[in-house]
Amino acid sequence: MEDIPVSGEDDRQSQLAREHKERQEQREAADRAKGKRNVFIGAGLAVVVVAGGIYAATTLVNKDDPGKKVSAESSPSASASAPPSAAPSPTPSLSSLPKKTGKVSCTYKRDTSGVPMKYVGMPGSRPNMKLKTMTVFTNHGKIVIDVDPAATPCSVNSMAFLAQKNFYNNTKCHRLVTPETAGLFLLQCGDPKAKADGKNPTDGQGTAGYVYRDEAVGAIPYTRGVVFLTQPQDAAGQNSSQFAISLSDENSQIEAQYSVLGMVRSGLEIIEKVAKDGVIVNSQDIVGDGGSTAPKNPIIIEKVTVR
DSSP: OOOOTTTOOOOHHHHHHHHHHHHHHHEEEEEEEOOOOOOOOSSOOOOEEEEEEEEEEEEOOOOSSSTTTEEEEGGGHHHHHHOOOOOOOOOOOOGGGGOOOOOOOEEEEOOOOOOBOOOOOOOOSOOOTTOEEEEEEEEEEEEEEEEOOTTHHHHHHHHHHHHHTTTTEEEOEEEEOOOOHOOOEEEEEEOTTOOOSSSSTTTTOBBSSEEEEOOOTTOOOOOOTEEEEEEETOOOSSSSOOOEOOOGGGGGGSSOSSSSSEEEEEEEEHHHHHHHHHOOOOHHHHSSSOOOOOEOOOEEEEEEEOO
8 A cells, every 4th residue: 555645744744643652652651550551453554634534554653753754665564564566375274373282271360450341250271172163143143253272272261261151242342443444454342341432432441350371473464354362552461352353354464463363254244244334433543542443333242152
């Protein structure tokens, strides 16, 4: 994707970048004090505001000088993650994930960060290695996800536990972002306290009251159909109840820091249909400062099963 030129906007964008960095530094300081951070998935994309709407531009912000923009074509990290002329990569599959060998023991720790949470207990340490399918029943239909405990045993074990405890029942998928709003196309669910109204500033922070380590990070890109766990940006080992469903191969640009959970077997069309109804844009979501861009047509999880 080429940069989108905006005449006369450079000074304004530089100011926005500086203000965003200041807010980010203040937020990170507060996070270190309180352990409270929004679970946000970004792609390293700057957002250019123009007349008629918001568009994602492949423009990176220079960390040393936030007012200086670097085009993706000249950025080694950007070109490495999404080369313009690269041939399509093979469709990822769970079979390509590295498998665990020997006995597996999972460790879960209480979340003491103070974020909104719904605590129903913690999973046992020994995962069921025979589980194969996670089904998300929504008000629009069901989404069937293939999982593999041999590759991500503790992630699947956590999902199975929460499903058994009815944790996800009647929860709302709080974030639906499209290429036009955030440069990504994905649905994010699993915040038990989310209002999914595009206004609630804590949407995206909720957890199950415990966290656990990462699994299969970077093993496959987050292309269409890949389901992965979400955690605070730049964090590690903070997985809990939230997960995201990728709706585009372009999401391969997402930094490899999220645990892979599974692959959608059927049901992506349900989310895509809802996406056509539009989203409630939350500008704080776009710059990563809190809240979330929610679907105008709500996606409500009625229940989840893992078998």
